[in-house]
Amino acid sequence: MMDSTSWLWSNFRMRRQRADSAKPHAATFSPLYRQIKTLLLISLESGEWQPGAAIPSEFELAVRYGVSQGTVRKAIDELSSESLLVRRQGKGTFVATHSEPRTQFRFLRLRATEGEEQQPERRLIDCRRIRATAEIARVLDMKSGESVVVLRRILSFRGIPTVLDEISLPATIFKGMSAAKVSGYNGALYDLFESEFGVRMIRAEERIRALAADATTAELLNVELGLPLLCVDRVAYTYGDRAVEFRRGLYRTEHHYYANTL
Amino acid sequence: MMDSTSWLWSNFRMRRQRADSAKPHAATFSPLYRQIKTLLLISLESGEWQPGAAIPSEFELAVRYGVSQGTVRKAIDELSSESLLVRRQGKGTFVATHSEPRTQFRFLRLRATEGEEQQPERRLIDCRRIRATAEIARVLDMKSGESVVVLRRILSFRGIPTVLDEISLPATIFKGMSAAKVSGYNGALYDLFESEFGVRMIRAEERIRALAADATTAELLNVELGLPLLCVDRVAYTYGDRAVEFRRGLYRTEHHYYANTL
DNA sequence: CAGTGGTCTAGACCACTCT
DNA sequence: GAGTGGTCTAGACCACTGC
Numbered sequence: 244m245m246d247s248t249s250w251l252w253s254n255f256r257m258r259r260q261r262a263d264s265a266k267p268h269a270a271t272f273s274p275l276y277r278q279i280k281t282l283l284l285i286s287l288e289s290g291e292w293q294p295g296a297a298i299p300s301e302f303e304l305a306v307r308y309g310v311s312q313g314t315v316r317k318a319i320d321e322l323s324s325e326s327l328l329v330r331r332q333g334k335g336t337f338v339a340t341h342s343e344p345r346t347q348f349r350f351l352r353l354r355a356t357e358g359e360e361q362q363p364e365r366r367l368i369d370c371r372r373i374r375a376t377a378e379i380a381r382v383l384d385m386k387s388g389e390s391v392v393v394l395r396r397i398l399s400f401r402g403i404p405t406v407l408d409e410i411s412l413p414a415t416i417f418k419g420m421s422a423a424k425v426s427g428y429n430g431a432l433y434d435l436f437e438s439e440f441g442v443r444m445i446r447a448e449e450r451i452r453a454l455a456a457d458a459t460t461a462e463l464l465n466v467e468l469g470l471p472l473l474c475v476d477r478v479a480y481t482y483g484d485r486a487v488e489f490r491r492g493l494y495r496t497e498h499h500y501y502a503n504t505l
Numbered sequence: 506m507m508d509s510t511s512w513l514w515s516n517f518r519m520r521r522q523r524a525d526s527a528k529p530h531a532a533t534f535s536p537l538y539r540q541i542k543t544l545l546l547i548s549l550e551s552g553e554w555q556p557g558a559a560i561p562s563e564f565e566l567a568v569r570y571g572v573s574q575g576t577v578r579k580a581i582d583e584l585s586s587e588s589l590l591v592r593r594q595g596k597g598t599f600v601a602t603h604s605e606p607r608t609q610f611r612f613l614r615l616r617a618t619e620g621e622e623q624q625p626e627r628r629l630i631d632c633r634r635i636r637a638t639a640e641i642a643r644v645l646d647m648k649s650g651e652s653v654v655v656l657r658r659i660l661s662f663r664g665i666p667t668v669l670d671e672i673s674l675p676a677t678i679f680k681g682m683s684a685a686k687v688s689g690y691n692g693a694l695y696d697l698f699e700s701e702f703g704v705r706m707i708r709a710e711e712r713i714r715a716l717a718a719d720a721t722t723a724e725l726l727n728v729e730l731g732l733p734l735l736c737v738d739r740v741a742y743t744y745g746d747r748a749v750e751f752r753r754g755l756y757r758t759e760h761h762y763y764a765n766t767l
Numbered sequence: 768c769a770g771t772g773g774t775c776t777a778g779a780c781c782a783c784t785c786t
Numbered sequence: 787g788a789g790t791g792g793t794c795t796a797g798a799c800c801a802c803t804g805c
Contacts, residue, residue, distance in 0.1 A: 272801095274774055300790060311776045316791085324586075332791050333783030350767055354712075447767040450616075452758035453715040453733035471715035471733035476762075496714035500738075503765055505612055505709040534782095536793055562771060573795045578772090594772050595802030 279308055280318035287327060287338060288482040294437055295342070297335040298328065327445065341433040341444065350433060350447065353494060354502045355400065363398040363405070365429070368463065370394050370422040372414060379411050382478050382489050390414035394425060394432075397463060400499065404464045407493040416442060416487055433479075442487055447479040451501065460493055473501060541570055542580035549589060549600060550744040556699055557604070559597040560590065589707065603695040603706065612695060612709065615756060616764045617662065625660040625667070627691070630725065632656050632684040634676060641673050644740050644751050652676035656687060656694075659725060662761065666726045669755040678704060678749055695741075704749055709741040713763065722755055735763060 283298075292298045301319065305312040319336055322328040326346070329337045339346060355361065371393050380387045392414050398406035410432070412420065417440050428435045436442045455469040464472075473494040481487050494501065545560075554560045563581065567574040581598055584590040588608070591599045601608060617623065633655050642649045654676050660668035672694070674682065679702050690697045698704045717731040726734075735756040743749050756763065 274800095276774075302790085313777085314775060317774085319791095330791065331784090333785080333789080335790060352767075449765045449767065451713065451735065451763040451765065453735045453756075454758075455733050469731070471717050473713065473715045473735075477767075494715075496716075501713040503614075503711045503713065505614075505711065505739075538793075564771085575796085576794060579793085581772095592772065593803090595770080595804080597771060597803095 275310060276314045276317040276321075279304075279310060279315055280321055282308065283318055283322060284327075284482065287322075290441065292338050294338045294340040294443065297337050300335060325445075341431055341437050346433075347431045350431070350444070352501050352503065353406065353499045356498050356500060361400055363400055364402075366397045366399065367422055367426050368395040368397060370420070370425060375411075379489055383411070383413055383486050385413055392417055392420045394420075396425070403495075403498070405495045405499060407460055407463050409491045411489040413487060416440070436488075442481055444479045444488065445481055446484075447477050447488075450476045452476075456493070464493070464495060466495060470495070472496070475501070537572055538576045538579040538583075541566075541572060541577055542583055544570065545580055545584060546589075546744065549584075552703065554600050556600045556602040556705065559599050562597060587707075603693055603699050608695075609693045612693070612706070614763050614765065615668065615761045618760050618762060623662055625662055626664075628659045628661065629684055629688050630657040630659060632682070632687060637673075641751055645673070645675055645748050647675055654679055654682045656682075658687070665757075665760070667757045667761060669722055669725050671753045673751040675749060678702070698750075704743055706741045706750065707743055708746075709739050709750075712738045714738075718755070726755070726757060728757060732757070734758070737763070 283304075286292055286298075298304075299307070301312050301315050304315045308315065319328060319330070323330055323336075326339050326349070329339050329343075331337060341347065341350075351363075373391050373393055374388045375383070375385050375391045377387050379385070379391055380389065383391075385391075390413075392412045394408070394410040394412070396408050396410070397404045398408070414420070417436070420440070424439065425432070425435065433444045436444065452474045453471055454474045456464065456466055456472050458468060460466075460472070461468045461470065473492075473496055475490075475492040475494060477488070477490040477492065478486050479488040479490065545566075548554055548560075560566075561569070563574050563577050566577045570577065581590055581592070585592055585598075588601050588611070591601050591605075593599060603609065603612075613625075635653055635655055636650045637645070637647050637653045639649050641647070641653055642651065645653075647653075652675075654674045656670070656672040656674070658670050658672070659666045660670065676682070679698070682702070686701060687694070687697065695706045698706065714736045715733055716736045718726065718728055718734050720730060722728075722734070723730045723732065735754075735758055737752075737754040737756060739750070739752040739754065740748050741750040741752065
């Protein structure tokens, strides 16, 4: 089959790396397990293995790539520590999903000052199409003026509006995004992105500042003008470190805090 | 030597674990490499290996503990990923130190909105001894009324006062702490704690909120009353997850932000 | 060159899950 | 019991550092 041919070739190229360089090593050298990791990443990104599904066993992958099980294992170890894969002893290795509570915990850092943890209620305010501003174009690596979908929504805890999110997405990647799609969904947005648009958020960077509530924000969050809020700017990345979301969150912190571990 | 005796005994006990339990496995089971990791932690905590110094080679440790090099390796891997040890190919494995810039980056998350990264100037305001309030006693796991050292200081960037820190430390652990000791030191506090008091900060948890500057803060940071500030409450832990510092930081965020990666 | 960490292998056995 | 990930070993060789 074509598959066999392609992996034989890949493997040949991998092994060559060591043998054919006259100089000790060029800057292009990478160990076998990293090359395996790259192959696994390709399979993940291409959708060959769907979120939530099991990937082939370590033994099978070792045979497929013509390396030892330990080498495959080390590649999976890294992907697992990056939360792209999840190992389950006795069952197999699975593609990580945003529908797992563990993952949601990772991307929503707001915790209640006291009392039990609770799921937020999500209410969509609006969903518009605009042309990318210079700022959005810069962080999302687009051209100014390209089409962007902007969602605004409110997260409430125990009925208290607590977070105002403004979420900017490249329209070309999130084709068919609409208020209906978001409203009809009762879960984390990243879960929707993954299942409906095939966009998996891998990593995000946040910049946190404090600022005073302006008129619009004060009204939407039902607080008085000037109340100090956390302003959380997030850029989220998918495979290959491609930025695909810019999100500005305004958090009330009378009864919640942003949790972080150093 | 006594050393030989003790490690032989330890090793015996480790291997026993597998053999002598009739039931498949009690909840107390832990794999060999974790037991090795614990032994390494003991050596670190006891000061047998000083910060910045090299620990014995993997081969030597394998002989000492009577296990294979790969098992020692896995133990070191975990300690290394927890930033307790640092591997340097060809040189050895070293005890991590707070004097390395990399480590300071980890515990000071404030970044400039624009321009080059810069070292802050540190100015001590005062250093007092008080009795632990209920709140401090709770987070530092002390009794109410026990002696606490409280430092207040300001961090300035480019001459602009930006952070007001109030740092509470158990007096019994930080014996001999004084204004002179802190003032005479031009570096990260954790570096001072490590070298002068033998207290190594391993991990910290932060809770971030937004609040308005009160009168005292406004004066010390030279801002107007009510300016929104980040309030960063940190509890820092040393070996064995013992809390040894409570720190409340108030951050101006006109020209800086708190950086975080998810 | 010797010594250290880094990679890779092959094989054994353990622990867990499901059938 | 079969299949999966988890641990452990012994040994080979590579890559980097410093003498």
